[in-house]
Amino acid sequence: MVLRLSHLSVTRRNRPVLHGVSLSLGPGEFVGLIGPNGAGKSSLMEAALGLIPFTGTSSLAALPAERRARHAAYLPQAREIAWPVSVEDLVALGRIPWPGGGRSGADRAAVDAAIARMGLEAFRKRTALRLSGGEQNRALIARALAQDTPLLIADEPIAGLDPAQQLACLRLFRDLAAEGRTVLASIHDLGLAARFCTRLVLLADGHVLADGTADAVLRDDLLRRAFGITVRRVDTPDGPAILPV
Amino acid sequence: MRGLFAALSLLVAALVLASLLTGPAGLPAMDSLRALILGGEGPLPIVMREIRLPRAILGAAVGAGLGLTGAALQGYLRNPLAEPGLIGISGMAALGAVIAIQTGLSLMAALALPLAALAGAAVGVALLVALAGPRGGSVTLILAGVAISALAGAGTSLVLNLSPNPYAANEIVFWLMGSLADRSMLHLGLALPPMALGAALVLSTRRALDALTLGEAAAQALGLSTAALRWRLVAGTALIVGPATAVAGAIGFVGLVVPHVLRPFVGSRPSALLPASALGGAALLLAADIAVRLIVPDRDLKLGVLTAIVGAPLFLHLIWKTRSGGRV
Numbered sequence A: 001m002v003l004r005l006s007h008l009s010v011t012r013r014n015r016p017v018l019h020g021v022s023l024s025l026g027p028g029e030f031v032g033l034i035g036p037n038g039a040g041k042s043s044l045m046e047a048a049l050g051l052i053p054f055t056g057t058s059s060l061a062a063l064p065a066e067r068r069a070r071h072a073a074y075l076p077q078a079r080e081i082a083w084p085v086s087v088e089d090l091v092a093l094g095r096i097p098w099p100g101g102g103r104s105g106a107d108r109a110a111v112d113a114a115i116a117r118m119g120l121e122a123f124r125k126r127t128a129l130r131l132s133g134g135e136q137n138r139a140l141i142a143r144a145l146a147q148d149t150p151l152l153i154a155d156e157p158i159a160g161l162d163p164a165q166q167l168a169c170l171r172l173f174r175d176l177a178a179e180g181r182t183v184l185a186s187i188h189d190l191g192l193a194a195r196f197c198t199r200l201v202l203l204a205d206g207h208v209l210a211d212g213t214a215d216a217v218l219r220d221d222l223l224r225r226a227f228g229i230t231v232r233r234v235d236t237p238d239g240p241a242i243l244p245v
Numbered sequence B: 001m002r003g004l005f006a007a008l009s010l011l012v013a014a015l016v017l018a019s020l021l022t023g024p025a026g027l028p029a030m031d032s033l034r035a036l037i038l039g040g041e042g043p044l045p046i047v048m049r050e051i052r053l054p055r056a057i058l059g060a061a062v063g064a065g066l067g068l069t070g071a072a073l074q075g076y077l078r079n080p081l082a083e084p085g086l087i088g089i090s091g092m093a094a095l096g097a098v099i100a101i102q103t104g105l106s107l108m109a110a111l112a113l114p115l116a117a118l119a120g121a122a123v124g125v126a127l128l129v130a131l132a133g134p135r136g137g138s139v140t141l142i143l144a145g146v147a148i149s150a151l152a153g154a155g156t157s158l159v160l161n162l163s164p165n166p167y168a169a170n171e172i173v174f175w176l177m178g179s180l181a182d183r184s185m186l187h188l189g190l191a192l193p194p195m196a197l198g199a200a201l202v203l204s205t206r207r208a209l210d211a212l213t214l215g216e217a218a219a220q221a222l223g224l225s226t227a228a229l230r231w232r233l234v235a236g237t238a239l240i241v242g243p244a245t246a247v248a249g250a251i252g253f254v255g256l257v258v259p260h261v262l263r264p265f266v267g268s269r270p271s272a273l274l275p276a277s278a279l280g281g282a283a284l285l286l287a288a289d290i291a292v293r294l295i296v297p298d299r300d301l302k303l304g305v306l307t308a309i310v311g312a313p314l315f316l317h318l319i320w321k322t323r324s325g326g327r328v
Helices: A041-048 A065-071 A087-095 A105-117 A133-146 A163-178 A190-196 A220-227 B002-020 B029-038 B043-077 B089-103 B112-132 B138-161 B166-176 B185-203 B206-214 B216-221 B226-248 B254-266 B270-295 B303-323
Strands: A003-012 A015-025 A030-034 A055-058 A072-075 A151-154 A182-186 A199-204 A207-212 A231-236 A239-244
Touching (some): A015 A041, A015 A207, A030 A041, A030 A163, A041 A182, A065 A072, A072 B216, A087 A105, A087 A133, A133 A163, A151 A163, A163 A182, A163 A190, A207 A220, B002 B029, B043 B138, B043 B206, B043 B226, B043 B254, B043 B270, B089 B166, B089 B226, B112 B138, B112 B226, B138 B226, B185 B270, B206 B216, B206 B226, B216 B226, B254 B270, B254 B303, B270 B303
Parallel strands (some): A030 A182, A030 A199, A072 A151
Antiparallel strands (some): A199 A207, A231 A239
């Protein structure tokens, strides 16, 4: 198992937001975490990473800090770049957990590979903050790729991106899973989640409501319980289109 | 990048030399240096070794400390407007010194004033730890620092207010303006060891500060402990700023302006900005301390006044750039 969470509970400001969630992720899975705002998706990811206090166990948070950082890369919802650093230097931050700290041959190779994979070669000397939102997002994903971890945890990675960038991002995650890595990402677009994820986990009020294939999870009764909406599903050659009505 | 460090190092070395050769005594350069290195008879070796050498070394050390801590706090808070005085330690050190002047304690022993300032700095650290707590974030730390600064400022005003005679008040006001004049090897011995320890602590945060470029959560996921980082920075800053204020008084703008000016030259990476700002701070303070001796040699122009006069327009330029759409 790449990540095993058992009976994970989180309380924030005296309000329980996650109630004993258990979840196991294996290699090659692209798990889409879906559910309404406030369902506990971000809390689940942050607790799994050991960033916030929780009860229960997370196999990842149990690791010492450095090994944890070599096991999982994290893309937070807030895409922060505090200083006008170059794309190259930004991506190299992903090498901080590794022995060379950014300067060894392995570090440089990982940075080059990540930059190439995200198609950022032309931008590598440019200031990341001066790029467009989509390009900045690619640079931040490249940073996570350079960390070279078996697990990638991404909080709403496609929020705020244009349709082409959304597709590119989800294709990349699907490819990473096909290569044997594991991706856990929270996604609001149910249709895209159904198309690209190998498995969906529906979270509502801090509980796992459903866990499995898109067909098993995106059932009318479950979606009504979770979101309080009904959806219209249209099957297309590229996958289901899911329309909230 | 290597060129920048070489240039800054050369500049600091040249300014140390210039500082050694600047003074009201107007001594011949070669004789002065010979007296400094070889010693000998007469007043010259005493002037060089007991007056000018400590002044030059303190100028470099205090400037380096202010530049270093300014860069570190800016990196930690991810805000280019942070400066070493922000966490309140320099204010408390100044209050300690002011109380020593007011009570006459400063006249009782050569080091009474700087020791009282150090005691003030220690009280400031204790207050900061009590207020910001072990789990507080960076915002709590700034708020606590602002509160402590305000408290120290009020205390200083109170001492001035209650000053029994204008001479004591005058002395306090002049001390607050900051100066490196007439500092001895004793001052150097008092200030340098804690400042060196503080510099080691602050420099050890370089990688963590780089990681913070991505925000606190991402930095933590890169294996960094934000709690450990915060206390290393607070302890390191206090160990530098407390002694620096104790021996040189309140010197503003160096820690604010130097990192800002050098940031573009190091590609904005906090890890590279730290040593660069230390060198830049040393150069700026040495230059300012030479300038105060040259501009009005017969009037005691205070170092803190000059750094503010140079620093404030740079600060205005910074605001202008922000206003016209450029990033700070």
